Amino acid sequence: MTAFTSGRALRIFAAASVILNGCFPALWILAxxxxxxVELTTKPxxxxxxxxxxxxxxxxxxDQPLPLYLANSAIVALGATxxxxxxxxxxxxxxxxxxxxxxxxxxAAIVAVSMFPLVTLMVPLFEIxxxxxLLNSYWALIIPYTVLNLPICTLILVSFFQDIPRDLENAxxxxxxxxxxxxxxxxxxxSAPGVFTAGILAFVxxxxxFLLALSFNSATAYRTLPVGIQMYQGEFSFPWPTISAALxxxxxxxxxxxxxxxxxxxxxxxxxxxxx
Amino acid sequence: MNTRPPGRSLRQRLADPxxxxxxxxxxxxxxxFIAVIVVYPVLVLLWNSVHDxxxxxxxxxxxxxxxxxxxxxADAQFWRALRNTLVIVVVTVPGALVVxxxxxxxxxxxxxxxxxxxxxxxxxxxxPLAFVGLIFAWFFHSDYGIVNDVLRRLGLxxxxxxxxxxxxxxxxxxxxxxxTSSFMALILLAGLQTIPRSLYEAAEVDGASKWTQFTQITLxxxxxxxxxxxxxxxxxxxxxxxIPYSIPGPGxxxxxxxxxxxxxxxxxxxLGYSSALAxxxxxxxxxxxxxxxxxxxxxxxx
Amino acid sequence: MKFLFGALLxxxxxxxxxxxxxxxxxxxxxxxxxxxxxxxEYSQLNPGVTxxxxxxxxxxxxxxxxxxxxxSARDSSLDVFLIDVVRPAQFAAAGWAEPLDxxxxxxxxxxxxxxxxxxxxxxxxxxxxxALPAFSDAMYLYYRKDLLAKHGVAPPTTWPELAAAAKKIxxxxxxxxxxxxxxxxxxxxGAVCTFLLPxxxxxxxxxxxxxxxxxxxKAEAGIAMWQDMIRQGVAKPNVAEVGTDDTRKEFQAGxxxxxxxxxxxxxxxxxxxxxxxxxxxxxxxxxxxxxxEAVSCLGGWNWAVSxxxxxxxxxxxLVTWLSGAETSKKLALRASLQPVHAHVFRDPxxxxxxxWFADALPVVExxxxxxxxxxxxxxxxxxxxxxxxxxxxxxxxxxxxxxIEHRVGRALx
Numbered sequence: 001m002t003a004f005t006s007g008r009a010l011r012i013f014a015a016a017s018v019i020l021n022g023c024f025p026a027l028w029i030l031a032x033x034x035x036x037x038v039e040l041t042t043k044p045x046x047x048x049x050x051x052x053x054x055x056x057x058x059x060x061x062x063d064q065p066l067p068l069y070l071a072n073s074a075i076v077a078l079g080a081t082x083x084x085x086x087x088x089x090x091x092x093x094x095x096x097x098x099x100x101x102x103x104x105x106x107x108a109a110i111v112a113v114s115m116f117p118l119v120t121l122m123v124p125l126f127e128i129x130x131x132x133x134l135l136n137s138y139w140a141l142i143i144p145y146t147v148l149n150l151p152i153c154t155l156i157l158v159s160f161f162q163d164i165p166r167d168l169e170n171a172x173x174x175x176x177x178x179x180x181x182x183x184x185x186x187x188x189x190x191s192a193p194g195v196f197t198a199g200i201l202a203f204v205x206x207x208x209x210f211l212l213a214l215s216f217n218s219a220t221a222y223r224t225l226p227v228g229i230q231m232y233q234g235e236f237s238f239p240w241p242t243i244s245a246a247l248x249x250x251x252x253x254x255x256x257x258x259x260x261x262x263x264x265x266x267x268x269x270x271x272x273x274x275x276x
Numbered sequence: 277m278n279t280r281p282p283g284r285s286l287r288q289r290l291a292d293p294x295x296x297x298x299x300x301x302x303x304x305x306x307x308x309f310i311a312v313i314v315v316y317p318v319l320v321l322l323w324n325s326v327h328d329x330x331x332x333x334x335x336x337x338x339x340x341x342x343x344x345x346x347x348x349x350a351d352a353q354f355w356r357a358l359r360n361t362l363v364i365v366v367v368t369v370p371g372a373l374v375v376x377x378x379x380x381x382x383x384x385x386x387x388x389x390x391x392x393x394x395x396x397x398x399x400x401x402x403x404p405l406a407f408v409g410l411i412f413a414w415f416f417h418s419d420y421g422i423v424n425d426v427l428r429r430l431g432l433x434x435x436x437x438x439x440x441x442x443x444x445x446x447x448x449x450x451x452x453x454x455x456t457s458s459f460m461a462l463i464l465l466a467g468l469q470t471i472p473r474s475l476y477e478a479a480e481v482d483g484a485s486k487w488t489q490f491t492q493i494t495l496x497x498x499x500x501x502x503x504x505x506x507x508x509x510x511x512x513x514x515x516x517x518x519i520p521y522s523i524p525g526p527g528x529x530x531x532x533x534x535x536x537x538x539x540x541x542x543x544x545x546x547l548g549y550s551s552a553l554a555x556x557x558x559x560x561x562x563x564x565x566x567x568x569x570x571x572x573x574x575x576x577x578x
Numbered sequence: 579m580k581f582l583f584g585a586l587l588x589x590x591x592x593x594x595x596x597x598x599x600x601x602x603x604x605x606x607x608x609x610x611x612x613x614x615x616x617x618x619e620y621s622q623l624n625p626g627v628t629x630x631x632x633x634x635x636x637x638x639x640x641x642x643x644x645x646x647x648x649x650s651a652r653d654s655s656l657d658v659f660l661i662d663v664v665r666p667a668q669f670a671a672a673g674w675a676e677p678l679d680x681x682x683x684x685x686x687x688x689x690x691x692x693x694x695x696x697x698x699x700x701x702x703x704x705x706x707x708x709a710l711p712a713f714s715d716a717m718y719l720y721y722r723k724d725l726l727a728k729h730g731v732a733p734p735t736t737w738p739e740l741a742a743a744a745k746k747i748x749x750x751x752x753x754x755x756x757x758x759x760x761x762x763x764x765x766x767x768g769a770v771c772t773f774l775l776p777x778x779x780x781x782x783x784x785x786x787x788x789x790x791x792x793x794x795x796k797a798e799a800g801i802a803m804w805q806d807m808i809r810q811g812v813a814k815p816n817v818a819e820v821g822t823d824d825t826r827k828e829f830q831a832g833x834x835x836x837x838x839x840x841x842x843x844x845x846x847x848x849x850x851x852x853x854x855x856x857x858x859x860x861x862x863x864x865x866x867x868x869x870x871e872a873v874s875c876l877g878g879w880n881w882a883v884s885x886x887x888x889x890x891x892x893x894x895x896l897v898t899w900l901s902g903a904e905t906s907k908k909l910a911l912r913a914s915l916q917p918v919h920a921h922v923f924r925d926p927x928x929x930x931x932x933x934w935f936a937d938a939l940p941v942v943e944x945x946x947x948x949x950x951x952x953x954x955x956x957x958x959x960x961x962x963x964x965x966x967x968x969x970x971x972x973x974x975x976x977x978x979x980x981x982i983e984h985r986v987g988r989a990l991x
Contacts, residue, residue, distance in 0.1 A: 015386030015393050018379055022396025022458060025411045026403070028422065032414070045425050087306045094302040099295040110306060113314050114508070115561050117515040119534040120554035123324070123541045124317030126650070135651035147313040150306055179298055208404040210518045211534075215542055218647040219655055220632065226406035226518075233636060240414060247407055254402045255395075262394045266462065328991075331650065332952040334671040347988055352981055439819055441972075526818070526970060527765035527963045542646055543639070544956045544989070545672075 026251060032244040033057065040241055056245035060232075063242060065220065066249060069228035072217075074253075075138055076224055077206040080145035084202045085195060087146065088153035093183050095154070096161035097169075107158065111151045118148065118211055129216055140216040141224070145209060149202040156201075160194030161187055193264070200265055207254070225250050318558075324551035331545035344552035353528060354553065357536040360520070363445055364452060364532065365513040371453040372509060373502065376460025383461060384468050397465075400458040409522025412451035416523070444525030451519050456512075460505055467501035468494070499575070507568045514560055533557050598892045600629045603645075603659040606636030608879070612913045620899060627892060638662045638767055642955070649674040649886070657887040658897055660712055663700050663878045663947065664954045670703035671952035676883040677706040681894035692903065692919050700947050701880055708882060710901035711918035713909055715877030716945040717771055718938070720829060720837040720847070723860040725751070733862045735872065737776065737803050740836060740865050744812045747835050758812035760834040761804075764821040765966035770948060770958050771875035772838070773965045776800030779870035784949040784957065790987050794979055801968055801975045803867065808969070818970035830855060838864065840877055844934050845914045861937045863944070876945035878916070910935070916942065953989040960985035 032040065033056050034049040060066055094100060095107055125144055126135070134140045164187055172182040188195060210226040217223060223231070229250060232243045258265065293301070325344055329337040348354050379397065386393050400408070415421050416437040424434040437443045471494065479489045517534040524530070531539075537557065540550035604613050610633045617629040634641045645659060649672065661669060669675040679686055686707075690698050697711035719740075721733055729747050734740035744758025762768035774784070782796035807813040814820070820828075822840065829837040830847055832854035837843070847859045866872040881897040883890055899905060903922055909915040910928045916938060917923050923939040949957050964978035973981075 011386055014382040015389045018382050018386060019389065019392045019396040021379065021454075022399050023392075025408070025415070025454070026399060028415075029411055041420055043419065044428070045420055045422065087309060090302040091306040094299040098299040098302070100299045106303065110310065113310055115511065115565055116314055116318065117511075117534065117554075117557055117561055119515060119517060119537050120321060120558050121314065121317045122538070123547055123550060123554070124320035125313065126541075126647075127320065128312070128317070130651050136648075136653060136655075143309070144313050147309045150310065154306070204402050207402075208406075210404065210406045210521075211538065215538070215647055218644050219653065221655075226404045229406065229410065230522075231635070240420075243410065244414075247410065250407070251403065255399070258395055258398045258402060259391075262391065262398060265398060266394050330953075332668055332671050334673070334952070350984065351988070353985070436819070439816075439970075526972075527966045528959075529967075529972070543643060543959075544953070545646060545650065546956075546989075549988075 026255075029244045029247050029251075032241065033248045035241055037239070037241055056241040057249070059239075059242045060246040060249060063239075064228055064231050064246070066228070066246060068221070069223055069225045070250065070253070072138070072222055072228075073207060073225040076141045076145065076213075077203050079138060079142040080149065080206040081199050081202040083142060083146040084149035084153050085199055088150055088157050088198065089183070089188065089195070091150075092154050092157035092161055093187065096158045097166075097187075107154070110154050113147060114151045118144075118209075122212060122215055125212070126215060136217050136219040136222050138222065140222075141206075141209070141213055144212055145202075145206040149205055152201055152205075153198040156194050156198040157191065160191035164190050193267070196261075196264060200261065321551045321554055321558075324547050325555050327548050329547040329551075330549075331547065337548070340548060344548045345555075347549060348552050348556060353531070353536065354533075354556075356529065357531045357533045358556075360445065360530055361514060361516060361533040364449060364516045364520070365510060367449045368452040368456065369506065369510050369513055371449065372456040372460050373506065375453055375457035376464055379457060379461035380464035380468055383465055397458045397462055400455050401462070403455070405455060405518035406522055408451055408455045409519040412447060412454070412519070413523045416447040438524060439526055441525050441529035444523060444530045448516075448520045448523050448530065451523065452513070452516065455519070456509060460509065463501050463505045464498055467498045471497050503568065503572055503575075507565065510564050510568070511561055514557065514564065533560075597626045597628055598889050600627060600657045600889060600893055600896060601632060601655060602629055602896075603632045603634050603641075603656050605634055605638070605641045605660065608660060609913050609915075612909070612915075615912075616900070616905065616908065620896060624895075627896070629896070632656070638664075639955075645674075649884070652886050654884070654886040654888050656884050657889055657893040658900075659882055659884065660879045661709060661882050663697075663715075663876060663880060664958070666701050666708040666880065666882075667703055667950050668952045668954055669882060670706065670708050674882075674885050675708045676885045676887065676890050676894070677708065678710065678883065678894055678897070679707050681883075681891065682707070682898065685898075689898070692921075693901075694918055694920055694942060696876055696943065696945060696947065697878065697880070697918050700876065700950075709880035710897050712879045712881050712901060713906070713915035714918050714942050715841050715879075715916055716938070716942045717775070717838055717840060717864060717875040717877070718843075718861045718941055719864045720839055720843060721860045721862065722832075722835050722855065722858055724858040725835055726860070733860060734836075734865050735863075736868050737807075737865045738868060741807060741810055741812050744835050745810060748811070755833050757814050757828070757834050759807060759836040759838070760820065760825040760828045761807075761813065761817065761838040762820055762822055762825060763804075763817035763966055763969040764819055764824075765962045766821050767958060767962065768822045768840075769962040769965050772804065773797075773800065773961050774875060774946075774948065775838075775864060775873060776803045776867050776870075778873045778946050779867040781870065784961075784986070785951050785990065788951065788990065790983070790990050792983055792986070794983075797979055797982075798975055799867065801965070801978070804965075804969065805975075818966055841916050841938060842914075844932075861934055861941075863941050872944075874941050874945040876942075876947045878918070951990065956989035957986050960989070 031047070031049055034052040035046065036051065036053050036055070039046060039050055091110065095103055100106065129135045129140045168190070169182045169186050172186045173179070177185060208226065213224045213227045229243065229246055232239055232246060326339065326341060327337040328340040328343065383393055383397060416423050418424055418434065418436040418438065427434045435443055437447055475493050476489055479493060484492065515534050516532045517538065520530055520532050521535055533553065534557070537550050537553045540546050540553060602617060604610055610631060614631050617631055621627055621629050634644050642662070642665065648656065666675070682689060693711055694714060697714060701707060701709045701711060725747050726733065726743070729750055731743045731746060734743050740759065748756060748758055762772050777796050777800040780796040780799060782793045783791045785791060808815055808817060825837050825839050826843045826846060828834045829839070829843065830850055830853050844859070844861065847853055847855050863872045864874050881900050883893040883897055887893050901918060903919045906917040906919055906922045907925060907928060910917050910922060911931050914932050916935065917928070920939065922928060923935050929935060948954070951957060960982045964973065964982050967973035968975055968978045
């Protein structure tokens with residue numbers, strides 16, 4: 001065996017093991033979603049559906065309002081992403097570009113938000129939301145998610161804004177733009193990769209969140225996906241085939257987003273110290 | 277730089293304020309949100325924790341001093357929940373780092389199938405924790421899970437995972453490491469790609485082994501990117517909720533601190549006690565941050 | 579925000595136009611199909627009322643968690659909900675249930691007199707009626723008539739008698755798959771009853787005047803009784819993993835001589851899929867501790883009207899209908915759910931359809947309610963988790979009782 005082929009074999013092995021590790025659980029659930037209840041509870045277990053059935057997907061849509069949960073998750077995650085980008089962009093511009101005393105402390109104060117565990121804030125937040133009548137509404141989740149995303153979005157945008165030459169901005173202002181006009185027309189477009197990275201992180205964080213969603217929006221009409229998926233379990237039963245089908249449906253949008261944006265997501269994620 | 281004609285009208289000043297005022301206006305929305313969503317709740321939390329605030333007594337909250345904290349210290353379930361949380365931190369943070377390092381080195385070697393490799397690194401990161409918990413609960417199902425099937429094929433004993441606290445914690449840790457290692461890998465991969473090839477070539481000339489190259493060049497240069505990732509990973513491990521919630525063990529023996537806080541708040545509606553527990557958890561987060569910061573400063577000083 | 583406001587205006591406008599819309603919540607384990615049908619019949623009788631059924635979490639705890647968050651938020655989206663018999667005290671303390679006394683008006687006394695006394699008491703907190711009973715339930719001792727007759731054993735009246743009977747039958751049958759007694763040791767609500775049955779039998783109490791009243795000697799004797807069952811080989815060593823439906827499945831598969839279980843088991847034993855015990859099942863009161871009283875654990879569910887409902891009068895009328903004798907009979911005939919009126923238990927048509935109700939009535943009439951306190955959930959958790967830990971061998975009875983005392987004491991401080 002030459003060094004070349006062994007290097008080649010090693011590379012294939014490396015790629016295969018990374019792919020297997022990352023995709024196996026999703027593929028397993030995909031296979032499970034096509035098995036019947038009987039096949040699933042037969043020992044020894046089957047690795048590939050022997051008699052594929054679409055019945056689980058029908059059941060997933062029948063037993064719970066899955067499209068509603070998907071829509072709720074999308075509305076909450078998009079809302080929180082846009083709002084956190086807006087707040088973070090304004091703050092980051094002030095920190096990165098304007099005359100500001102104690103710049104470092106102000107940035108640290110924003111980043112310190114991530115030190116506060118969500119579960120510790122849950123009860124007071126519940127009281128606040130109850131007080132203003134926002135429980136079981138999109139805002140009950142959009143507002144807290146926005147704040148939780150502020151540290152990471154601000155950090156990323158500050159580092160991108162700092163890299164944009166001041167001359168470009170000045171030129172725009174000479175052409176009659178205000179400061180904010182320059183931010184909107186020059187700084188933001190030039191920092192598009194940073195805005196995108198911050199946005200995708202904010203979106204995934206909001207899309208994933210379970211604890212607040214479980215406690216604040218327990219009514220069916222406002223349940224998000226992670227909470228809704230839990231509703232399939234019964235008193236004595238755990239309908240795995242249906243849950244698997246629901247998980248598959250819930251993962252499809254995320255996989256599509258990843259497939260479209262994977263290059264930008266990876267380069268964005270790896271461009272700075274970011275939170276997991 | 278800031279030379280403006282004096283005596284501008286109010287309208288002019290609003291339309292084009294001086295920089296300090298503009299900065300304040302731009303920072304205001306973020307800080308208003310932080311004040312409402314973080315600062316005020318933390319104050320409420322501290323207030324609740326020194327009051328007997330049980331919604332189900334039908335009584336208004338009553339000053340209780342440090343009573344709730346004394347109850348926390350005497351509560352065996354609190355210590356179990358704390359122990360479980362610390363087990364998750366101590367096992368899954370280094371675990372995610374080691375597995376993440378492995379994935380990063382493999383991905384760095386793998387020049388083929390770039391798309392699928394990237395997808396495989398992103399998928400665990402983008403999958404909600406609650407889903408990961410459900411999927412791994414199914415993997416570890418004692419009758420129909422793949423783990424016991426593989427063990428059976430290898431002729432090994434097939435335990436009832438959910439009947440033992442230790443085995444359930446093992447499953448929780450595996451699920452957590454799987455979910456978090458891929459993000460760690462992405463960060464380390466970025467670090468790996470910034471290390472100049474020339475360093476390795478020079479080491480090669482000096483006759484250094486691959487392992488020596490790894491410990492002498494790769495690891496030290498990755499430390500900065502590792503530390504930041506580790507702080508955030510540790511802070512989120514302290515808050516573990518979704519995965520242990522979805523992989524139930526015997527009774528409450530695998531409950532984490534976050535789950536116990538949630539239970540006291542949502543099921544028992546005992547706001548005082550759950551707030552005291554929350555303050556303890558908050559203390560844990562602060563302590564963690566402080567330890568890392570000290571370490572980072574120490575590194576910088578050296 | 580503007581969108582939200584618009585949506586609110588729109589929904590308000592719609593509400594004033596349409597007929598009264600009531601929303602009813604039941605749990606996933608409550609035969610939603612049967613209730614949906616009942617509610618449809620009510621809407622036909624009352625054309626001004628449309629009813630939607632929401633199906634919540636499938637365990638009593640999940641359903642309660644949902645109600646906790648919804649009702650602490652003073653949410654008005656639900657009008658009527660089914661609550662576990664252990665909860666009226668919590669709903670009264672929190673002010674979540676609309677007291678029904680005023681809504682019943684002159685009929686109040688007559689209606690109350692018609693209910694089984696235990697349910698009248700369970701739903702009345704501080705003199706106010708918090709809910710009306712939907713269906714009753716209790717824990718029974720199921721036994722294999724055929725096996726007991728074959729070996730000349732009478733249904734036991736004390737736990738040691740049961741152990742002796744089981745040992746005799748097991749020794750004679752020599753069936754490795756047969757166990758003497760199946761009961762619940764998993765950390766579920768049923769385990770609370772497992773703990774309380776021998777404790778109550780000896781006269782023990784958990785809560786008196788809202789405070790912990792714990793009798794350690796009686797609790798120790800109760801736990802020792804269960805441990806003996808395992809030690810003597812009457813119960814399986816892994817009883818700490820046995821939940822409610824596991825007991826049902828084991829007995830149904832003919833793998834147990836005795837079983838401690840709620841009323842839902844009977845029908846499945848007679849006509850369930852793959853049942854091995856059709857026609858071989860007897861039901862009696864649960865045994866007593868030596869020198870103690872025979873007791874059972876009171877179960878069942880109740881209809882409450884939300885204090886935040888916008889249609890309380892309509893909701894109260896619906897609830898009155900749902901807990902009336904006629905509906906109770908329909909539930910008995912259609913779903914074998916146990917009636918809440920003594921005369922429905924004795925109704926010939928009902929007895930023809932569900933003959934064992936004749937044996938069930940005396941048990942339900944003497945069943946004991948679990949600790950009545952607004953803090954029921956933490957009390958229940960403390961008891962079930964510690965009983966489970968003892969049966970699993972993870973804690974000594976002393977450690978477990980210390981922890982029960984400490985945790986219940988904290989909840990009731």
